[in-house]
Amino acid sequence: MKTAVYFCSCGDNITERIEFERLKNELSGHPEIAYVKPAGFLCAEDGKEFLRNDLVMERPDRVVIAACSPREYEKAFMQVLAEAGMNPYFLQMVNIREQVAWVTPDPDEAREKACALIRAAARRVALHQPLEKKQLEARTEVLIIGAGPAGLKSALTLAQAGRKVVLVEKTPVLGGLPVRYEELFPNMECGPCMLEPVMGEILHGEYAHNIEILTLSEVTDVAGYLGNFTVKITQHPRYVDTVRCIGCGECIPPCPVSVPNEFNDGLGARKAISLTFAGALPNVPFLDPAACLRWKAEDCQLCLKACPVENAVEFQDAEKIHERNVGAIVLATGSALYDCRNLPQFGYGSIPDVYTSLEFERLMASNGPTGGSILTAAGKPPESIAIVHCVGSLDEHHKPYCSGICCQYAFKFNHLVASKLPGTKIYHLYKEMVAPGKEEFSLYRHAVDNADSQFIRYIDIKDLQIRSNGDGNVVHYRNAAGREDSFHATMVVLCPAVEPAKGSAKLGQMMDVSSDRFGFYEELHGALDSAQSRVKGVYLAGACQAPMNIQKSISQGMAAAGYILSELRDGKKLQVDPVTASVNETACSGCHICRFVCPYKAISYTADGRTASINALLCHGCGTCVAACPAGAIIGNHFTNDQILAEMEAILQ
Amino acid sequence: MTRFEPKIVGFLCNWCSYAGADKAGAAQTPYPANFKAVRVMCSGRVDPQFVLQAYAKGADGVMILACHPGDCHYKEGNYRATQRHRILLRLLKQFGIEPERCRFDYVSAGEGEKFVKVVTDMVESIRSLGPLQPTVAETFPVLIPVD
Numbered sequence: 198m199k200t201a202v203y204f205c206s207c208g209d210n211i212t213e214r215i216e217f218e219r220l221k222n223e224l225s226g227h228p229e230i231a232y233v234k235p236a237g238f239l240c241a242e243d244g245k246e247f248l249r250n251d252l253v254m255e256r257p258d259r260v261v262i263a264a265c266s267p268r269e270y271e272k273a274f275m276q277v278l279a280e281a282g283m284n285p286y287f288l289q290m291v292n293i294r295e296q297v298a299w300v301t302p303d304p305d306e307a308r309e310k311a312c313a314l315i316r317a318a319a320r321r322v323a324l325h326q327p328l329e330k331k332q333l334e335a336r337t338e339v340l341i342i343g344a345g346p347a348g349l350k351s352a353l354t355l356a357q358a359g360r361k362v363v364l365v366e367k368t369p370v371l372g373g374l375p376v377r378y379e380e381l382f383p384n385m386e387c388g389p390c391m392l393e394p395v396m397g398e399i400l401h402g403e404y405a406h407n408i409e410i411l412t413l414s415e416v417t418d419v420a421g422y423l424g425n426f427t428v429k430i431t432q433h434p435r436y437v438d439t440v441r442c443i444g445c446g447e448c449i450p451p452c453p454v455s456v457p458n459e460f461n462d463g464l465g466a467r468k469a470i471s472l473t474f475a476g477a478l479p480n481v482p483f484l485d486p487a488a489c490l491r492w493k494a495e496d497c498q499l500c501l502k503a504c505p506v507e508n509a510v511e512f513q514d515a516e517k518i519h520e521r522n523v524g525a526i527v528l529a530t531g532s533a534l535y536d537c538r539n540l541p542q543f544g545y546g547s548i549p550d551v552y553t554s555l556e557f558e559r560l561m562a563s564n565g566p567t568g569g570s571i572l573t574a575a576g577k578p579p580e581s582i583a584i585v586h587c588v589g590s591l592d593e594h595h596k597p598y599c600s601g602i603c604c605q606y607a608f609k610f611n612h613l614v615a616s617k618l619p620g621t622k623i624y625h626l627y628k629e630m631v632a633p634g635k636e637e638f639s640l641y642r643h644a645v646d647n648a649d650s651q652f653i654r655y656i657d658i659k660d661l662q663i664r665s666n667g668d669g670n671v672v673h674y675r676n677a678a679g680r681e682d683s684f685h686a687t688m689v690v691l692c693p694a695v696e697p698a699k700g701s702a703k704l705g706q707m708m709d710v711s712s713d714r715f716g717f718y719e720e721l722h723g724a725l726d727s728a729q730s731r732v733k734g735v736y737l738a739g740a741c742q743a744p745m746n747i748q749k750s751i752s753q754g755m756a757a758a759g760y761i762l763s764e765l766r767d768g769k770k771l772q773v774d775p776v777t778a779s780v781n782e783t784a785c786s787g788c789h790i791c792r793f794v795c796p797y798k799a800i801s802y803t804a805d806g807r808t809a810s811i812n813a814l815l816c817h818g819c820g821t822c823v824a825a826c827p828a829g830a831i832i833g834n835h836f837t838n839d840q841i842l843a844e845m846e847a848i849l850q
Numbered sequence: 851m852t853r854f855e856p857k858i859v860g861f862l863c864n865w866c867s868y869a870g871a872d873k874a875g876a877a878q879t880p881y882p883a884n885f886k887a888v889r890v891m892c893s894g895r896v897d898p899q900f901v902l903q904a905y906a907k908g909a910d911g912v913m914i915l916a917c918h919p920g921d922c923h924y925k926e927g928n929y930r931a932t933q934r935h936r937i938l939l940r941l942l943k944q945f946g947i948e949p950e951r952c953r954f955d956y957v958s959a960g961e962g963e964k965f966v967k968v969v970t971d972m973v974e975s976i977r978s979l980g981p982l983q984p985t986v987a988e989t990f991p992v993l994i995p996v997d
Contacts, residue, residue, distance in 0.1 A: 295875025
């Protein structure tokens with residue numbers, strides 16, 4: 198075994214403390230080291246050229262580079278080894294700059310320490326295995342779950358880059374929650390106005406052929422890993438053919454059944470066959486079998502008879518199971534509102550005219566149950582409105598986090614009420630107030646400057662109580678100064694905490710994506726990789742990861758698309774890093790301990806449960822399972838027991 | 851009589867404590883040369899038997915320096931490391947090895963000063979404890995498979 202040592206003087210940074218000739222002499226007595234050569238700046242282009250040429254000439258079996266921290270140039274020197282025809286993993290670096298020369302004032306101590314570390318590296322590198330990056334074929338198609346702003350923009354970005362996208366949406370319509378809002382903060386743009394062009398592109402635009410839209414659909418099974426997922430999607434019948442239907446809506450008025458409209462949060466009614474709301478896309482009604490008389494053994498055909506297109510209404514439509522193969526998955530399942538019934542002091546659900554913010558959005562929407570007029574349940578415009586901020590947010594008994602968006606839509610409500618019903622008294626009850634961003638102050642200013650608006654700060658949500666007095670509602674409160682008082686409010690709007698959408702935990706489990714303690718999907722890193730889950734190939738976009746506004750959701754959707762475009766490209770094979778763990782199957786006792794310590798779900802078991810196997814693509818190479826395995830059956834490649842022990846023992850000699 | 855110079859080996863994780871040691875270097879803050887590092891990708895890789903082997907091969911003290919709670923590059927390797935360290939201390943007690951000889955601590959990538967402090971403290975505390983009695987450590991069997 199011929200081991201070469203290259204000593205970088207780093208200008209004078211290293212040789213100032215460690216004299217090369219004496220170090221060389223002291224290392225010369227060690228048979229495992231074939232030669233020690235100095236260099237000026239190994240990291241410079243001419244330094245790397247020297248190293249490359251010298252490796253070609255000397256043909257050592259292993260290389261030790263004593264220089265700066267491996268955290269800086271290890272990858273670059275591995276590249277040089279590869280260019281010189283060597284296996285790049287036959288390198289071990291010794292950090293004699295940051296961890297010796299710069300921290301050891303005494304030259305003798307510095308030299309001795311450097312010698313010990315170089316000898317240890319030589320012992321270790323002799324045991325290095327020639328590792329190879331494996332290459333795997335990868336699919337480039339993408340599954341996106343959720344067609345809100347994040348999912349839509351992610352889908353469109355990928356489709357524009359030529360990617361095939363399967364967009365799965367559980368409701369009959371695209372656009373998520375914001376498409377139902379009359380206006381959006383901070384600029385009072387109308388929700389449909391903002392999203393319809395995006396949805397138009399997705400449905401009928403230049404790249405629409407790259408996007409398969411599956412509405413009324415749910416992902417029911419996921420198998421595989423980055424580059425190679427197999428997904429099962431259950432599509433519930435719409436009973437209206439999306440291709441044949443021309444969207445005239447003639448089928449809707451004759452329908453004799455009325456049910457509460459869940460797309461208006463239960464306010465107002467819809468027919469058994471209906472559009473969710475005027476302007477909903479795709480512009481194709483859906484038939485609700487839970488409401489339709491045909492499913493109650495009546496032979497009603499009024500919608501079919503009203504339809505001017507042959508075979509557009511199809512009662513025989515049935516559930517379909519689709520199977521799709523994709524390389525990556527984007528979770529964009531959005532958020533929901535905390536159930537206000539958990540705060541009984543507001544009487545939500547029992548006292549009239551107590552609304553959630555979503556219901557109030559629909560009351561203000563021109564395609565909502567009142568055509569955009571703000572009216573009480575009795576059909577009268579309110580004289581006063583109480584807007585309660587922080588309902589369940591910033592509250593240890595409910596949701597400890599700030600939901601971030603509520604203050605801003607509350608100011609938007611203030612603005613809309615003031616313009617639709619001038620003179621209406623508006624009370625804001627808030628715990629904390631936030632309006633970060635460069636535009637958000639504007640609506641805040643409007644609310645604060647409005648003579649009809651009043652701001653009351655409270656400390657604890659328990660200090661608020663709403664009672665109905667037959668003539669509207671009375672809000673009792675204790676303010677932050679401890680003073681108790683009350684006021685009359687015809688309407689109460691609650692701004693509940695934002696929480697993950699229903700069913701997101703179950704969906705996450707399907708692909709081993711973990712949820713944080715609040716139920717949001719856990720990101721790989723809060724700042725660096727918030728649009729990546731901890732499972733390779735599964736990305737996060739929008740409020741399924743944390744409460745966030747539309748702008749951030751859309752940015753995350755595009756960030757997810759960016760990750761995918763970078764990771765999965767046509768013709769590009771996936772590189773599998775060999776510094777991962779692998780199982781010695783004959784030694785594995787099947788105890789499953791490794792499976793529980795792996796943070797990446799990279800370890801699975803054979804069908805009989807007796808032998809572990811590690812998916813190298815999912816393994817991040819931390820080595821926790823290696824240390825945990827009681828049978829010593831797991832090998833931490835490039836950090837094997839014998840390599841680590843050889844280095845450690847040499848250090849101690 | 852010459853001063854006792856303890857031999858101390860430290861397992862540093864690539865992402866936090868090793869980077870913290872580099873930060874001490876970049877700031878040129880000196881610390882005793884008695885401490886020598888073995889780099890691992892994660893403190894979760896540190897098999898307790900590495901520590902026992904270190905004593906068997908002449909270490910007077912062993913350090914495991916990890917990312918702060920919540921900062922682990924691999925999510926939770928540092929939690930595994932701290933759990934193993936606690937159990938290891940109970941084992942060492944049975945062998946009569948003082949708990950000071952096996953120190954676990956958290957050092958972030960930015961904490962060059964903390965790195966210098968924990969290392970210097972360790973060297974001083976082992977210096978005052980004196981050398982590990984070799985007869986104790988040499989009885990450790992090598993249970994760990996070397997491939």
